[in-house]
Amino acid sequence: MGKRFTTLGRYPSTRLRRNRREEWSRRLVAETRLSVDDLIWPVFVQEGTNARTPVESMPGVDRLTVDLFVEAAKQARDLGIPAIAIFPETDPAKKTPDAREAYNPDGLVCRAIIAAKKHVPGIGVVCDVALDPFNSDGHDGIVRDGYVQNDESLEALVKQAIVQTEAGADIQAPSDMMDGRIGAIRQALDAKGYIHAQIMSYAAKYASAFYNPFRDAIGSSGALKGDKKTYQMDYANSDEALREVGLDIEEGADMVMVKPGLPYLDIVRRVKDAFGVPTYAYQVSGEYAMLKGAADRGWLDWNKVLIETLTGFKRAGCDGVLTYGAVDAARLLKAK
Ligand SMILES: NCC(=O)CCC(=O)O
Numbered sequence: 078m079g080k081r082f083t084t085l086g087r088y089p090s091t092r093l094r095r096n097r098r099e100e101w102s103r104r105l106v107a108e109t110r111l112s113v114d115d116l117i118w119p120v121f122v123q124e125g126t127n128a129r130t131p132v133e134s135m136p137g138v139d140r141l142t143v144d145l146f147v148e149a150a151k152q153a154r155d156l157g158i159p160a161i162a163i164f165p166e167t168d169p170a171k172k173t174p175d176a177r178e179a180y181n182p183d184g185l186v187c188r189a190i191i192a193a194k195k196h197v198p199g200i201g202v203v204c205d206v207a208l209d210p211f212n213s214d215g216h217d218g219i220v221r222d223g224y225v226q227n228d229e230s231l232e233a234l235v236k237q238a239i240v241q242t243e244a245g246a247d248i249q250a251p252s253d254m255m256d257g258r259i260g261a262i263r264q265a266l267d268a269k270g271y272i273h274a275q276i277m278s279y280a281a282k283y284a285s286a287f288y289n290p291f292r293d294a295i296g297s298s299g300a301l302k303g304d305k306k307t308y309q310m311d312y313a314n315s316d317e318a319l320r321e322v323g324l325d326i327e328e329g330a331d332m333v334m335v336k337p338g339l340p341y342l343d344i345v346r347r348v349k350d351a352f353g354v355p356t357y358a359y360q361v362s363g364e365y366a367m368l369k370g371a372a373d374r375g376w377l378d379w380n381k382v383l384i385e386t387l388t389g390f391k392r393a394g395c396d397g398v399l400t401y402g403a404v405d406a407a408r409l410l411k412a413k
């Protein structure tokens with residue numbers, strides 16, 4: 078961005094194919110490097126022991142009981158993946174309008190955090206802060222009078238961030254898009270002395286049709302009434318993303334995220350250029366499904382499109398990517 082091309086050169090003295098001719102030369106001029114250090118692996122958890130349930134719309138992805146989640150975390154750590162992100166499937170009987178299961182210190186998420194921290198020290202644990210897995214309305218906030226209430230939702234989100242921090246989670250990642258939640262969570266964490274708790278804000282999260290497989294994975298698609306357009310962003314907007322990100326940084330976010338990923342790389346680039354803070358993108362469930370589903374039919378080469386898309390995120394300005402392909406990518410990068 079902002080580079081001025083004053084010496085473009087001219088054919089035939091200038092031939093851009095010279096630098097591309099040999100593999101060693103292509104390596105020498107490569108601008109972007111993807112590394113295992115750039116990966117965050119989102120993992121789905123479920124109740125029970127020693128069981129995994131395939132997520133039908135995400136071929137190759139399973140929901141795991143906490144004991145198997147610990148094994149997965151070990152595998153991620155051994156591959157050098159810096160962090161995992163936990164997403165729970167909640168028993169429908171525990172879903173209520175006030176989403177109180179979100180801040181149950183004995184709930185599935187807290188048990189997964191405690192187990193990971195005990196058995197897999199050294200891997201970062203990221204936790205979602207949002208009410209949709211726990212809410213009988215399937216919304217990220219509390220619904221009253223047919224509307225997702227902002228300030229009322231903040232109270233529940235703050236409680237959720239606190240119990241997850243107390244269980245040992247390193248990074249709170251609010252994905253709810255309520256106004257003011259980063260400030261409310263930061264204040265509450267500080268007031269309790271959790272000054273080292275990191276916040277990765279889903280700052281520019283768009284109301285997207287690419288989330289459907291995720292809702293199958295956590296079992297919230299049946300519950301969801303309506304859509305999320307009154308709190309998630311309109312995909313027509315880009316300046317608004319900068320306002321969202323700027324506010325979250327001022328309210329105390331340590332890292333910011335753009336979501337979904339591939340159709341929003343222009344937003345990543347603008348955010349990185351405007352703020353220069355640690356910036357992430359989420360290669361979401363629908364993006365995974367679209368690539369993996371095509372690869373499973375033999376229409377795409379999974380390994381190649383995975384590395385190409387992740388490198389594209391980095392080229393656009395990401396410091397890291399949340400991807401369901403993290404383990405595959407880590408293996409491929411290791412083998413290189
Ligand atoms: N709060 C986390 C998500 O909504 C994930 C979406 C996806 O992977 O589709």
Ligand SMILES: [Mg+2]
Pocket residue numbers: 254255256257280321324325
């Ligand atoms: Mg916001």
